[in-house]
Amino acid sequence: MKNISLLIIIIFLGVTSSFSQVLSNKNKQYTEADSLRGSLRPERSYDVLKYHLQVQIDPEERFISGFNTITFKTEEDLPVMQIDLFENMRIDSIIHGTEKLDYKRKFNAVFVEFEEALSAKATDSIQVFYSGNPIIAKNAPWDGGFVFKKDEEGNPWIAVAVQGTGASLWYPNKDHQSDEPEEALIEIAVPTGLTNVSNGRLLGTKYLENGYTRWSYKVSNPINNYDIVFNIANYVHFQDKYKDLDLDYYVLPYNLEKAKKQFAEVKPMMKCFYEKFGEYPFKEDGYKLVETPYLGMEHQSAVAYGNHYKMGYLGRDLSGTGIGLKWDFIIIHESGHEWFGNSITANDIADMWIHEGFTTYSEAVYVECRWGKDDALKYLEGLRKNIGNKAPIIGDYGVNSEGSGDMYPKGANLLNTLRSIYNNDELWWKTLKDYTLTFKHKTIDTKTVENFFNTPVETDLQPIFDQYLRYSAIPVLEFKKTGKRISYRWKTDVPNFNMPVDVFINKKEIRLTPSNTWKEFSKEVEDLDDIKVNEKEFYIETKFIK
Known part of the structure; x- marks a missing residue:
């Protein structure tokens, strides 16, 4: 969701044309560092199966230390393996079996050298021990990094957000969206007395006798690298249920009553999204809303919430119609990402409209469920003033390049236009739900989306997709x-x-x-x-x- 805040800037600047120019990489000169991060090189010819991340976080020193065990299956013979970790972070050692491996670093890439090439189709693992002071975000979540704050009672309040910037900012991994671990064990040690909330189910806590307590969570579903997080605070916890889905809420104590009132919106949201998109795609891991010291992010099964218990987007309406003030933007948008972005993930960040266009459309879907189609259409039409139409929605492939920020409102309006072309709401809603079910827990590309939505209708949608996604102007x-x-x-x-x-x-x-x-x-x-x-x-x- 990180580019959404720029839409607010546009509203107050009168929708200036510089918006998509700022976000466009059209004239960018790509570097080797961009290719190392964005391309699937031979050194990345392996499939990640599991991460076991065990980290201790020192709030006073703003220092982290620990390891990530990366379990993987080779796709080809693998003499050298690329993993990713920001160059400001120190690698203490890399262990394969009982052997300590040599490695070389270039920019944020780490090339691990095996004594003998690993055979193709082999399952193996390496353990990377690391430490350091991670980058601090200046304005999370729109720049990646750690957030070290204090709550109103003086307690540490710590979180991380790294979408776009990369999960390798704080832990070693294969930092490419095309490859998600099938499961993850996330173990975060924090000063005793504080709570850590991560993705998945809480397995338990362990007192470490050094003033720290380790909180262990298991994720049982595929998960994006940038979704893996921790949230550290003096949290209080309350629970609810929607059908057989566990709803867990973690908030600061003095906001408990406000949260109970505000988070009541989760149930009507789930009712709507179950009907239109299918059941929650990570039921085994549960659904959590976690109060964070930044606005919000779609962290899988641990959605970050920092909208200050206001309706709209920090009390504002992105559409300018008043309709956006009927609901809490962060709850709806970031939860919509559970279906679009977390369950269905773009292989390359050039195709991030697959995340953001569909999720922005989910806002209008929610409006339609609650207040009718007329309001949904008004909301979508209102969002158009935030579109620059100065650069294509799709970015450049293989170089870690997102497209224009128009991917949010323009992507949503493209989907609404497709619905109108279908001219058959029963078919449209069936196709949309079939899409979420067909590609559940998968990584895909734009061509896959185009082919899927093109199949049920006689009109050839390909030229339409091309115009809206690959060119800046609309028809x-x-x-x-x-x-x-x-x-x-x-x-x-x-x-x-x-x-x-x-x-x-x-x-x-x-x-x-x-x-x-x-x-x-x-x-x-x-x-x-x-x-x-x-x-x-x-x-x-x-x-x-x-």
Whole structure:
């Protein structure tokens, strides 16, 4: 969710065109460090099966130390293995069996050298011992790093957020979204008296007799590297249930009553998302909301919440319609990521619209469940003022490059446009739920999404995906009057663009099938003013040539 805050800036700056230019990597000169992080090199030809992360966190020194045992299966013979850990963090040793391995470091990549190449299709593990002072975030979650704060009672309040920046900021791993461990054991030692909340189920605690207590959590499902977290504070805990899903809440003691009231929204949210997207995809690990010293993040089964118990986005409405003030943005958006981003994950961060476009759309889905389709359409239309249309949504592949921040509101409006093209809500909701079930716990790419949503309909959606995702501009529907005849066409970057669109002719709705060549209305339309495009349901630009 890290780019969402920039949408707030746009609202107050009058939707400046510099937004997507700031986020675009169009003119970036990529470095070897970008390729080491973003590409699947031969040294990364292994599949991570499990992480066992055991770390002690010293709040006073802002220092961490511990190990990660990486269990993996080789895909090819592997003489050298790349793992990732930020170069400011020290590697104390790397152990394979009983042997201490040599390694070389380049930027944030670590190349582990085996005495003999590991054979293809072999299951093995290495244990990486490390320590250091991790990077401190200046403005989490929009820059990655640790957050060391105090609560109102002077107790340590510590968390981490690393989406985009990379989980290798604080622990060694294969830092590429295409590879998720099938399970994880997360053991965090914190000063005794504090609570740690991590992903998955709490297995138990162990007093270490050095003033620290180790909190052990098990994640039983595949998990993104950047989702693996800790949350350390003087938490109080309360529980609830939705159907057979455990709902666990961890908040600061003085916010308990506010949290009980605010978090009541989780149940209607779950009711809506179960209906539209299918059951919660990490039921074995439970669902948690955890109060954090930063705004929020979609950390799997331990969703970070820092919206100060306000409706909207810190009391503001991203859509400018008032509809966004009916609900708590962070609860809905970050929980929506459990289906879109956590369960279904983009292979490459160039395709992060798969996370953010669908999750922003889930906000409108929630609005529709609670207050009806008209409000959902108004909300989506309101979000459009946050779109820059200055750079493509999809980034550059293989170099750790995200696309434009338009992936949030433009991605959501693309999905709403597809729904309108389907012109069959029963089919649309079935397809959307089938999508979440088909790719549950999988990593995918944009082409997979395009093929899936293209299959149920006769209209070829590929040119539509191309225009909205791979070009900066949206389709322009042009009308012109020549004599007594009125013609229409699409003006697009993509050739052979034949997207249907609904228009009102003298207040009667009809479906047009424009192409890139001019077509005339079959019946006489007296004036261009008699035409009104259904722009609530289709995110396009309309131009009348007089």
